[in-house]
Amino acid sequence: MKLNVVVLAALAVLTCAPWRVCSEKSEEHRLLVNMTLVRNASTVGALCLDGSLPAYHLHRGFGAGAKNWLLQFEGGGWCNDVESCLDRAETRRGSTRYMTKLEVFSGILSNNASLNPDFYNWNRVKLRYCDGASFAGDAIFDNGTSLLYFRGQRIWQAIIHDLLPKGLGMARKALLSGCSAGGLASFLHCDNFTKYLPANASVKCLSDAGFFLDARDISLNHTMRSFYKDLVSLQCFFPQYALRFIQTPFFILNSAYDVFQFHHGLVPPSADPHGHWNHCKLNPAACDANQTAILQGFRRDMIVSLFSFFECSERGGMYINSCFAHCQSESQDTWFGIDSPRIHNKTIAQAVGDWYFSRRVTKEIDCAYPCDTTCHNLIP
Numbered sequence: 341m342k343l344n345v346v347v348l349a350a351l352a353v354l355t356c357a358p359w360r361v362c363s364e365k366s367e368e369h370r371l372l373v374n375m376t377l378v379r380n381a382s383t384v385g386a387l388c389l390d391g392s393l394p395a396y397h398l399h400r401g402f403g404a405g406a407k408n409w410l411l412q413f414e415g416g417g418w419c420n421d422v423e424s425c426l427d428r429a430e431t432r433r434g435s436t437r438y439m440t441k442l443e444v445f446s447g448i449l450s451n452n453a454s455l456n457p458d459f460y461n462w463n464r465v466k467l468r469y470c471d472g473a474s475f476a477g478d479a480i481f482d483n484g485t486s487l488l489y490f491r492g493q494r495i496w497q498a499i500i501h502d503l504l505p506k507g508l509g510m511a512r513k514a515l516l517s518g519c520s521a522g523g524l525a526s527f528l529h530c531d532n533f534t535k536y537l538p539a540n541a542s543v544k545c546l547s548d549a550g551f552f553l554d555a556r557d558i559s560l561n562h563t564m565r566s567f568y569k570d571l572v573s574l575q576c577f578f579p580q581y582a583l584r585f586i587q588t589p590f591f592i593l594n595s596a597y598d599v600f601q602f603h604h605g606l607v608p609p610s611a612d613p614h615g616h617w618n619h620c621k622l623n624p625a626a627c628d629a630n631q632t633a634i635l636q637g638f639r640r641d642m643i644v645s646l647f648s649f650f651e652c653s654e655r656g657g658m659y660i661n662s663c664f665a666h667c668q669s670e671s672q673d674t675w676f677g678i679d680s681p682r683i684h685n686k687t688i689a690q691a692v693g694d695w696y697f698s699r700r701v702t703k704e705i706d707c708a709y710p711c712d713t714t715c716h717n718l719i720p
């Protein structure tokens with residue numbers, strides 16, 4: 341299964357689906373940050389799928405934020421077999437050779453206080469994703485004609501070791517974040533991250549659209565589970581099972597109707613060969629009553645699997661809204677703006693800031709679709 345290809349197609353739809361407002365409003369204020377290659381990474385075998393050097397983008401903090409660090413894992417699907425990983429190795433998802441050298445820093449990565457009130461003056465780092473497995477693999481495929489590096493774990497370590505002497509090692513506050521495949525990486529590396537920082541530092545982690553449910557699809561198949569099994573041949577990969585083992589304070593940001601999970605986990609093309617769901621996938625208002633009921637069931641499953649976190653995690657935070665979205669912390673529109681999504685009149689940026697700085701307990705669960713009118717800008 342070439343899910344990574346599907347994922348890229350899905351993300352393209354996401355940025356410009358007909359029911360989405362596709363705007364580049366703040367084009368003129370875009371902050372572009374240069375790529376830093378980790379030059380000595382090859383000495384520890386920390387290489388992208390194709391053998392290229394791993395990389396990150398660092399924008400320095402200043403003022404009161406000069407000693408605080410935000411690390412953001414880039415997302416972008418996965419590859420789960422040799423064929424799909426070979427394809428990926430020749431794209432920006434598997435090689436720094438094909439990546440843009442200048443990255444836009446927006447949303448949680450913005451340096452503008454009026455766009456990112458709590459983290460704008462921190463050191464902000466985007467970790468580029470080029471291993472195909474959420475920075476988690478450690479293997480090599482080599483059959484004589486084809487060579488692939490599955491070195492996500494080493495890439496993570498090499499980037500951390502590069503950043504420690506740049507100030508990360510003396511951080512006062514830190515937040516490890518990430519979206520989608522990067523949100524999963526944030527779950528997986530959260531406690532490991534904490535161990536590299538001073539014992540008196542305040543360290544927390546955030547997963548955006550990384551809460552992948554171990555749910556059945558509409559044909560009752562375990563599509564997501566078998567995909568991950570191929571990916572890591574590891575059973576307990578799902579955040580819903582890993583969550584209770586994480587010691588570091590954690591924030592879960594997710595839509596209850598996460599578009600990626602909807603399109604690839606709940607209703608994968610294999611489970612809907614006649615395309616009965618095509619209209620509903622592109623426009624939630626076009627879903628019939630049965631389809632809506634299935635989506636409500638998915639939301640219920642997600643909330644149930646978060647229940648003990650909601651009830652028992654004293655230092656945890658959550659924001660489960662009901663917008664059809666995937667990744668809401670990186671784009672300005674959804675992170676913090678006049679018409680950004682809100683729960684109880686609180687934007688995602690405010691909720692994450694309130695939780696990080698312990699201003700108040702932040703565990704927000706939205707009412708079920710279609711009640712949330714702050715999502716109106718996503719649907720015609």
Ligand SMILES: *[C@@H]1O[C@H](CO)[C@@H](O)[C@H](O)[C@H]1NC(C)=O
Nearest residue numbers: 366368369370452453454455
């Ligand atoms: C920060 O964002 C605000 C709101 O978009 C904008 O008016 C202002 O010019 C921006 N400041 C900088 C320095 O880009």
Ligand SMILES: *[C@@H]1O[C@H](CO)[C@@H](O)[C@H](O)[C@H]1NC(C)=O
Nearest residue numbers: 372373374375376377441442
């Ligand atoms: C980005 O970094 C490269 C290598 O250090 C340098 O050659 C290039 O001029 C930089 N680009 C910008 C826009 O700063």
Ligand SMILES: *[C@@H]1O[C@H](CO)[C@@H](O)[C@H](O)[C@H]1NC(C)=O
Nearest residue numbers: 422423426482483484485486
């Ligand atoms: C190595 O693997 C690739 C990808 O599966 C395949 O196309 C190729 O034929 C294999 N080479 C050998 C020598 O088995």
Ligand SMILES: *[C@@H]1O[C@H](CO)[C@@H](O)[C@H](O)[C@H]1NC(C)=O
Nearest residue numbers: 380381383384498501502505
């Ligand atoms: C690479 O260099 C950085 C400093 O530039 C150092 O902190 C790091 O430990 C080195 N990594 C390896 C694998 O040698």
Ligand SMILES: *[C@@H]1O[C@H](CO)[C@@H](O)[C@H](O)[C@H]1NC(C)=O
Nearest residue numbers: 511512513538539540541542
């Ligand atoms: C942590 O301890 C070091 C060394 O005692 C001190 O310089 C630093 O200010 C402390 N950091 C915090 C966040 O308290």
Ligand SMILES: *[C@@H]1O[C@H](CO)[C@@H](O)[C@H](O)[C@H]1NC(C)=O
Nearest residue numbers: 493494497532533534535536
């Ligand atoms: C972090 O994880 C890596 C890889 O699993 C491990 O080698 C390393 O020892 C861990 N670091 C710490 C400080 O525990």
Ligand SMILES: *[C@@H]1O[C@H](CO)[C@@H](O)[C@H](O)[C@H]1NC(C)=O
Nearest residue numbers: 559560561562566610611612
């Ligand atoms: C369900 O999974 C089985 C085993 O992986 C597969 O053979 C079957 O085609 C799947 N059915 C659908 C509708 O995807």
Ligand SMILES: *[C@@H]1O[C@H](CO)[C@@H](O)[C@H](O)[C@H]1NC(C)=O
Nearest residue numbers: 616627628629630631632633
């Ligand atoms: C909805 O489900 C019911 C019961 O399974 C079925 O009778 C009905 O035809 C379905 N409606 C649509 C629009 O698919």
Ligand SMILES: *[C@@H]1O[C@H](CO)[C@@H](O)[C@H](O)[C@H]1NC(C)=O
Nearest residue numbers: 677678682684685686687690
């Ligand atoms: C919602 O918050 C905004 C500021 O973010 C405020 O201006 C507005 O009055 C609030 N609305 C309600 C109903 O509390």
